[in-house]
Amino acid sequence: MRIKNHPILEFKKQSTINFTFDGKSVEGVSGDTIASALHNLGIRKLSHSIKDKRARGFYCAIGNCASCNMIVDGVPNVRTCVVLLEEGMAVETQENKGVLYERT
Amino acid sequence: MKANIVIIGGGISGVAIAYNLAKKGMKDIVVFDDNYMTGGATGRCGAGVRQQWGTKGNCIMAKMSVDFFETAQEELQYHRDIEFKQEGYLIVATNKEEDEQFAKNVILQNSVGIPAKQLSLEEALEIVPHLNKDIVTSATFCNTDGHLNPFLMTDAYYHAAKRLGVKFFYNEKVTDIIVENSKITKVITKNYEVITNKVVNAAGGFSYEVGQLAGVELPVYSENHEILVTEPIEKIQGPMVISFSKNIYCQQVPHGSFIMGRSDLDVERGHDIGSTHKFLDEMAKTAVNLLPPLGDLRVIRQWGGSYNVSPDRQPIIGDTDQLEGYYLAVGFSGHGFMFAPMTGLLVSEVILGLPTTIDITDLHIDRFKNNETTEYEHSVV
Numbered sequence: 279m280r281i282k283n284h285p286i287l288e289f290k291k292q293s294t295i296n297f298t299f300d301g302k303s304v305e306g307v308s309g310d311t312i313a314s315a316l317h318n319l320g321i322r323k324l325s326h327s328i329k330d331k332r333a334r335g336f337y338c339a340i341g342n343c344a345s346c347n348m349i350v351d352g353v354p355n356v357r358t359c360v361v362l363l364e365e366g367m368a369v370e371t372q373e374n375k376g377v378l379y380e381r382t
Numbered sequence: 383m384k385a386n387i388v389i390i391g392g393g394i395s396g397v398a399i400a401y402n403l404a405k406k407g408m409k410d411i412v413v414f415d416d417n418y419m420t421g422g423a424t425g426r427c428g429a430g431v432r433q434q435w436g437t438k439g440n441c442i443m444a445k446m447s448v449d450f451f452e453t454a455q456e457e458l459q460y461h462r463d464i465e466f467k468q469e470g471y472l473i474v475a476t477n478k479e480e481d482e483q484f485a486k487n488v489i490l491q492n493s494v495g496i497p498a499k500q501l502s503l504e505e506a507l508e509i510v511p512h513l514n515k516d517i518v519t520s521a522t523f524c525n526t527d528g529h530l531n532p533f534l535m536t537d538a539y540y541h542a543a544k545r546l547g548v549k550f551f552y553n554e555k556v557t558d559i560i561v562e563n564s565k566i567t568k569v570i571t572k573n574y575e576v577i578t579n580k581v582v583n584a585a586g587g588f589s590y591e592v593g594q595l596a597g598v599e600l601p602v603y604s605e606n607h608e609i610l611v612t613e614p615i616e617k618i619q620g621p622m623v624i625s626f627s628k629n630i631y632c633q634q635v636p637h638g639s640f641i642m643g644r645s646d647l648d649v650e651r652g653h654d655i656g657s658t659h660k661f662l663d664e665m666a667k668t669a670v671n672l673l674p675p676l677g678d679l680r681v682i683r684q685w686g687g688s689y690n691v692s693p694d695r696q697p698i699i700g701d702t703d704q705l706e707g708y709y710l711a712v713g714f715s716g717h718g719f720m721f722a723p724m725t726g727l728l729v730s731e732v733i734l735g736l737p738t739t740i741d742i743t744d745l746h747i748d749r750f751k752n753n754e755t756t757e758y759e760h761s762v763v
Contacts, residue, residue, distance in 0.1 A: 328614065328638075344613070353678070355613060375638045376615045378675050381511055 279318040280307075297367040312358035312369055313339070313346045324348055324358065325372055348372050384577045385412040385549075387733065388569045390556050390592050391584035393424035394532065394719050395711045397539035398726025399582055401458070404546035406730055411548045412578075414571055416555035416588075419540065423586040424532050424719055426655070426687025428609055428631055428643050430622050431720040432471040432527040433496040436487050436761040439696055439744045440717075441494050443724045446740070450723035451530055459545075460538035464531055467636060469620035471527035472501075472510055473761075474518045474672070476627045484522045487761065491524070498524035510623055512675045517628075529622060529633055532719055539726075559596040566596065566707045580707040582729060587653060587688025589712035598704045601750050602692050602713040603651045607643060608661040610684035612676070614638030623673065624763060630668045631763045632676075640676060642669055645763055655686040689716040695759035697721060699745040700732050709733055710747060715762060 282289060292307035299316060306315025313324065313336050324346045325334040337345035341360035350356040351368050354376030358369070386408055389396045392415030400413050415422075431451060433444040450457070451466050475481045484500060491498040499522065506521035507513055544550065551571070559581060560568035569576045583600075585592040593600040614637050622633040632642035644665055646658075662684055670677040692698055692713030701709055711729050714721060724740075731738045743749075744757070 354615070355680075374616050378615050378618050378678060379512065381618070 295363050295365050299369050306363045310363040312363050315363045386410045387580040388578045389413045389582040393422050393586050394536050394722040395725045396584040398722040399729045400548045401539045401543040402726040402730035404548050413550045414554050414556050415552045420533050420536050423687045427719045429529045429532050431530050434498050434524050437757045437759050443721045445496050447723040458538045458542040464534045466530045468526050468528035470525040472521050472523050472621045472623050474521045474625045476517050481520050582709045584711040589690050604688040604690050605649045606655050606686045607689050608686045609643035611682050612640040612679040657684045691715045695762050698747050702747050
């Protein structure tokens with residue numbers, strides 16, 4: 279999925295970043311946003327529409343549309359297209375509108 | 383065009399008055415509004431419906447309005463749910479004066495049948511666990527308060543009134559009211575001349591100007607009150623949370639968004655309904671102070687709307703000795719939406735010369751001639 283050879287631009291090899299997606303250990307590279315790393319892994323469904331739960335994917339890619347909202351390290355509604363991937367991040371598909379805190 | 387009555391203002395008060403008049407058998411009712419439906423204060427309001435007031439008049443108006451909202455969909459034969467959610471209002475006290483004032487308010491509210499009760503901090507936290515327990519001292523709660531969709535409620539009245547023959551003209555500004563020999567003869571709009579001898583001023587933010595059109599002087603003014611809405615999240619808050627001392631009301635609507643507002647004590651009088659950074663800043667700080675987890679939510683948008691403010695923060699309802707055939711439903715001071723069912727009922731009774739369902743002497747404009755009888759409503763954000 280990544281462009282390795284380009285007629286004009288040069289892409290240096292980036293260091294690997296390990297993270298989890300829905301509990302599975304996966305890899306991205308330094309400089310990835312969460313969403314770009316997932317895209318490279320072939321993951322196209324990032325969230326769901328609120329009402330009918332239809333699949334939502336990588337859409338605006340600039341943090342405006344909420345289509346890529348996911349749970350990252352327990353925080354819901356993270357715009358994964360504009361958040362840089364970090365080592366050890368736990369990224370999860372969000373099945374609801376997001377839970378702000380657990381009621382005890 | 384001829385009309386038995388012209389109602390100026392097709393917001394919640396205007397449609398409620400039109401519906402009540404038509405239901406009582408009045409024919410040829412015309413409603414003009416210079417904006418689209420709910421383009422004014424109704425569509426901009428916080429949508430809260432509460433009965434926990436500090437004056438008896440407001441308590442009774444609110445209680446009877448809630449009784450109506452509970453059966454409104456059926457009564458108005460509306461095809462949709464009007465989204466009346468009764469999960470209460472939690473009014474939090476943050477100091478000793480409020481604790482004491484609220485105790486008095488609850489006695490007053492109970493005396494007219496409103497099921498409000500005073501709660502300890504612990505009891506309040508059971509209802510809204512994310513309250514900041516360091517600043518809340520006690521609370522009052524009424525479980526039949528709630529909120530209601532203003533767009534759907536207005537539309538429900540509109541359709542019911544229309545079925546009864548009321549004619550509505552939106553985006554049709556009234557430009558003049560012709561008065562001859564101390565009697566109303568005509569209402570002039572952009573495109574129409576209507577022969578009539580009765581006019582209702584239900585013009586919300588523009589009530590003062592609509593008074594001026596007929597030479598009626600009203601002790602009201604308008605000011606901008608701002609409001610914002612956040613992104614939706616799963617439900618964490620049932621009731622509207624409100625604090626007078628912290629100057630905030632904040633609810634989570636069925637969709638999951640939080641809607642919140644506060645007053646700007648320095649706001650200038652007038653018709654500006656713009657949005658300010660000052661509001662966004664103060665609102666965010668106030669909300670996060672009182673309800674800390676909300677700090678993680680993003681603001682989707684903000685807007686403003688007019689409060690039409692009367693000298694005692696209570697509505698002005700009834701006729702006026704300044705002009706025969708001129709009726710008032712103005713000065714709601716930010717609470718016209720939740721009082722609308724009673725506004726509609728009472729104004730229709732006054733117009734038709736019927737005995738009013740409740741005594742509205744205290745809501746008549748003449749109360750301002752004699753300030754001694756005026757009770758001031760303090761329970762306002």
